Amino acid sequence: MSRALPAPALRLAWQILAHRPRRLGAAAAAVALAVLIMFMELGFFHGFSDSQALLPPYFDADLVLMDVRRAHLNEWTEMSPVRLAQAAALPEVAEVVPIYNSGMIARHPVTRQQRRIYTIAFPPDAHALRLPELAELAPRLAVRGQVLFDRRSRDLYGPVHEGAQLTVNDHPLRIAGFFSLGPNFSNDATMLMSEATYLAMTNRTRGAFVDWGLIRLRPGVDLETFRRKLATQLPRDTIALSPEEMRRREVRYTSTVAPTGIVFGIALAVGFGIGVVVCYQVLFNEVTDHLRQFATLKAMGFGSGFLRRIVLHQAWQVALLGFVPGAIAGALLCLGIWRRTGIVMRQTPDRVGFVLALTLLMCLGAGLIALRRATEADPAEICEE
């Protein structure tokens, strides 16, 4: 009898918990709070770097050419268009699209305050970015002075609506439509314009300088083989990265330069600590209150192993009960913050899995500490009081 199957311990654990639904609810709520804190901090941590790296996945290209010094998206080192022409001359390349990019200064029509707009320019017919709105609205960019404005931009620029006028670098521009990208820590707003508008505004001629070159390969060309060939053809001042590599490089750059890792990591650890203590309290109270029942079980011949299993089963049950509402609250909070600030807070499966693992870890850890109390149960205690 002392080697009982795990099933009775599992059922008994749940029955003890369910015996007092209100207390179980309070325990689950406390665990949920800890889960919420962990989701929030993890969300902020990834949110900062994810938002900094919003742009690269939208590049419609196999490889993006850029100056080697251009370490991240807000480093404005330009390169010579000769590099684009060199790449375009290779037989594997179907097309190279020039992209221009800089911060332009918009003046608020009322307060006259100056605010920066992150500007991306390209030939309007090149389908440079995989933005759904762009396919339809790109022809409007062909009209000199017409721009597309990010509808998620922060509200710093006065009235923005279709047909509204913006004063940018002292040039009048007209908003011809909207797209959705989103702001981040460096940029409050983004606008798209045609190559011709951009060159006119910066007093440059085509062929002076370019920021990126989108390389599109002919069908059937192997990316890695081409890449090695390209590296031998171009001088060391230029590198080619795939959009995904650009995104990853940006994420890595942000998390090393900005102290987000340590700032949000510490808060995540504190949330974990809160969870451990809460779980410990819940399980400890659970055990203390049922000490007589535990003692009875022991008197009936159940071993300490059985009692241990009951507590550990209770631990993961409380963990799961708290995790579900905590994850839902976390998702709602992330959504609310995204709506308010434009910072992307994604709850991807791996992040949910990570928090779930932490939650189980903290509850089982707390269970292991609370175990000692359960195994101390002594049949003699039945007779106490």
Next chain:
Amino acid sequence: MTWFLAWRNLRQNRRRTCAAIAGLTFAILLVFLQLGLLAAVRRATTQLYASFAFDVMVVSLRYEDLHNLGEFDRVRLMQAAVVPGVAAVLPVYMAEVSWTNPQTLQAIPVQLVGVPVRPDFLRDPALRAALPHLAGGASVLVDRASRGAFKHVASGDIVLLNEQRLRIAGRYQQGVALQAEGGAFIDVDGWQRVTGQSGRNISLGLVQVRPGTDPVAVARDLRATLPGDVLVFTREEFIRGEQEYLVQVKPLGIVFRMGALVGCVAAAVMLFQVLATDVTFRLREYAMLTAMGFRARFVYGVGLCQAALYLGASAMAAAGLAAGIFLTVRKITTLPAWLDWPLAEATLGLVAALGALSTLLALQRLRRAAPAELFSA
């Protein structure tokens, strides 16, 4: 007597008390950290400005923030110097230059500050003492709190800034804002050589007022005197405005305040649970006290004292931990995070307010501590 009984109650079940204090400590620590880091980020954005000794700041109409300062004609500063109440003016030149890392050939953005050799406009004693070494324009002072590889350059080294060779004459400790990786001071001659600019246009105009003169009045006079291509702020206005942009527009405020709020709620919930469990556990004891003739006030008082003991012990532990974590953060990230009085007041005020609320709710159960309760179970 009230305190004594509360103390004995806490000591009776030490394991439970320790767990309660540990939980509360974590929650209060979260509040400390979030508010403290927000204060640190605020400080970090303005520490360069704050390191100058000035009462009134003149900037270009094109001014956006530390990284996009705009520039204006230095004649504006000469015009400012003759306004009554102005004691001294100093032009500051700023530019983001690139340091080419000799190992990787990557360009690292460095914030280069060009100033005339006038130590009286600087607050940091180390910078004041080192400033005279800059005369001649062939040397720079480098911020020890720079990030990445730039932090490892040493005094006496030769660095390439915008491809110009400069000798490092010394180092100072300040910390650089988020978008640059390094910081350096240089003489105006050197600044002109590195940036290739004439020096006619300046980035910041620092104004010191005569002792006993109100900076607000001087700022008003300057606004009236100077043309519309510059903006004039007092020191307080300028630094507060910079911090508000970061906290309100860049969504840093919401990030840290949300964390602090959740920490407060966690502390309140935990305190409620601990007290409510304890009250339920001792209901018969409290009923006995009432039966013995103790007033309800006394019984409630015991509960309040217990709450105060829990909060006090946890707050002290959390403050100790927070001080340690801030020290680590300062070392690793160069963020100026400190545990100071305003932070302690804000944190403890928030926690005490929510703690009082949950104590009152938890002690509601004491109403059941009637003598008749003794016979119920």
